[in-house]
Amino acid sequence: MNNASTPPEHRSGIVALVGRPNVGKSTLLNRFVGEKLAIVSPKPQTTRNRILGILNEPNLQIAFLDTPGVHKAKGPLHQFMVETAMSAIDEVDAVLFVIEPALKSDNTVEVGEVATWIVERVRSAKKPVILAINKIDLIDKPLILPVIDAYRKALPEAEIFPVCARTGEGLPELISGLGALLPPGPPLFPEDMLTDQAERTIVAELIREQVLRHCRDEVPYSTAVAIDHFDESEREPNMPVEPGKLAGLVRIAATIFVERDSQKAIVIGKGAKMLKLIGASARHEIERLLGTHVYLSLLVKVEKHWSERPESLRRFGYKGQ
Ligand SMILES: Nc1nc2c(ncn2[C@@H]2O[C@H](COP(=O)(O)OP(=O)(O)OP(=O)(O)O)[C@@H](O)[C@H]2O)c(=O)[nH]1
Ligand SMILES: [Mg+2]
Numbered sequence: 001m002n003n004a005s006t007p008p009e010h011r012s013g014i015v016a017l018v019g020r021p022n023v024g025k026s027t028l029l030n031r032f033v034g035e036k037l038a039i040v041s042p043k044p045q046t047t048r049n050r051i052l053g054i055l056n057e058p059n060l061q062i063a064f065l066d067t068p069g070v071h072k073a074k075g076p077l078h079q080f081m082v083e084t085a086m087s088a089i090d091e092v093d094a095v096l097f098v099i100e101p102a103l104k105s106d107n108t109v110e111v112g113e114v115a116t117w118i119v120e121r122v123r124s125a126k127k128p129v130i131l132a133i134n135k136i137d138l139i140d141k142p143l144i145l146p147v148i149d150a151y152r153k154a155l156p157e158a159e160i161f162p163v164c165a166r167t168g169e170g171l172p173e174l175i176s177g178l179g180a181l182l183p184p185g186p187p188l189f190p191e192d193m194l195t196d197q198a199e200r201t202i203v204a205e206l207i208r209e210q211v212l213r214h215c216r217d218e219v220p221y222s223t224a225v226a227i228d229h230f231d232e233s234e235r236e237p238n239m240p241v242e243p244g245k246l247a248g249l250v251r252i253a254a255t256i257f258v259e260r261d262s263q264k265a266i267v268i269g270k271g272a273k274m275l276k277l278i279g280a281s282a283r284h285e286i287e288r289l290l291g292t293h294v295y296l297s298l299l300v301k302v303e304k305h306w307s308e309r310p311e312s313l314r315r316f317g318y319k320g321q
Contacts, residue, residue, distance in 0.1 A: 006186035012061040013093030013182035014052075018085055018122075020114050021045045021069025023100040024134040027165040029053045029066040032175070036289070037195050037202065038066045039209035043220055045069055046212060048081055048318060050088060052196045054189050060179045061187040065092060070114050077307040080318050089121050094181040095129040096174075097122065097158065101139050101147045109150035119155050128181040131158040132174055134165050199290065200227045201317070206285040207254055207298070210278040211267060219266050222259040224306060224316040228299075229253040235292055248292040255299045257306055257316070267300045275300065 017025040021044030029038045033053035039046060051066040067088045068081035089095055097118055103109055111119075122129045131151055136144060144162050151160060159177055163170035195202075204225040212220040229252065236248035256278075258264050268275045275298060283296045306312035313319040 007059060008184065010059045010061075010184065010186060011179050011182040012063075012185050012188050014063045014065055014091075014188070015094045015096050015178055015182075016065045016067055016085075016088040016092040017096050017098055018067055018089060018118055019069065019098035020100075020112075021071055023069070023098045024165045025069070025098050026051070026066050028096075028098065028132070028134065028163075028171075029064050031165050031168060031171060032062070032064055033194055035194055036285075037197065039205045039212070041209060041212040041220075043212055045071065045078070045081065045221065046209075048077070048084075050084055054193055054195065055175070056187070056191050057175070057179075060175075060182075061189065061191070062175070062178055062182065063189060064096075070118055072114070075308055076310070076313060077318055080313060086117075086121055089118075089127060090125045092127065093183065094178060095122050095127045096132055096178060097129055097155070098132045098134050099147075099151065100135045101133055101144060103139070103143060103146065107143060107146060109146045111150050111154040115154070122155075129155065129158045130174070130177055130181065131155060131160045132170075133160065133162045136162045136169065137164045137166060200230045202289060203227060203230070203252060203286050204254065206289065207256065207278070207282045207296075209285070210282045211256060213281070214274060214278055215266055217266075219258065219263050222263055222307060223267075224257045224303075224312075224318075226255050226257065226316065227252065228255055235290075246287055246291060246293050249295060250286075250290055250292045251295045252286065253297045253299075255301050257301055257303045259302065259305055259307065261302055264300050264302050 026038035026040045026047050030036050032055045037053045038051045047068045053064045055062045065088050067085035070085050073079045073082045148160050161174040163174055204227050207225045211223045231251040234249040279298050283294050286294045
């Protein structure tokens with residue numbers, strides 16, 4: 001932060017992670033930062049808001065902005081998500097466009113409509129861009145070539161990096177490629193800052209993640225989580241303790257909102273089995289995040305059509321930022 005002590009070769013800036021749903025943007029963010037800041041799931045449209053995660057290296061600070069997957073949105077929640085992602089492109093120093101290597105049955109590659117929207121937005125915003133082909137662990141190496149060819153035609157200005165967020169392969173090269181796009185300057189954020197998200201926001205997301213993981217059908221898309229109480233009075237003041245060890249206690253009460261009675265029945269499950277499973281897995285994740293023991297109590301409520309109502313969207317943090 002201190003201009004006087006910043007070496008002239010230091011670079012810094014904000015980079016938006018943009019791409020279709022489920023390509024691994026949030027997994028990449030977590031890898032870059034080394035902490036689980038963004039929830040991840042095998043279902044598309046997991047991320048709903050922007051999530052800032054800050055990477056510090058000698059002479060480089062990159063503030064990554066994870067965004068919701070761009071898709072053909074239906075309904076107000078999804079329109080909010082797509083606009084959140086697309087408008088991020090206008091506000092950052094550079095764009096990391098993330099794709100996964102989707103090949104057709106004849107091994108040809110099509111740059112789809114959504115990818116074309118992203119390319120157009122990046123161009124009209126005149127932002128430097130890098131393309132990351134993620135999940136290269138899933139295809140044979142020679143099959144990456146047609147993907148590179150197709151995207152080189154669609155976005156000739158972008159350097160292309162094949163990576164694997166799951167193993168970390170290719171990430172050091174990607175980070176230095178991104179660093180080269182950023183302007184020289186001192187860090188934009190304090191070097192001990194990981195994210196701009198409040199702990200309780202991440203906690204709500206960790207609960208939503210477990211609903212996404214355990215519940216089927218349309219339930220994940222109709223779920224929002226609100227934190228009702230976050231009592232830190234029994235938290236140990238001298239945190240953190242040894243990694244992996246827990247000290248003190250945080251008491252959390254949260255409500256899982258769904259849109260229909262039938263969804264409430266699924267989230268609670270027979271004999272409340274599902275809710276217990278969601279609660280136990282979420283508690284484990286929250287304990288890891290906070291480094292404390294956690295007492296978690298969960299309620300499930302129906303708020304009809306919340307994903308279509310502006311006041312509910314605002315209350316759950318999906319509008320009016
Ligand atoms: N095999 C493999 N799977 C990956 C890799 N990166 C991410 N995944 C998986 O892909 C799925 C989607 O990952 P996310 O990080 O949630 O994807 P996203 O792009 O943030 O998705 P949205 O938030 O819905 O836009 C999860 O099941 C991840 O574990 C990778 O490099 N290899
Ligand atoms: Mg995501």
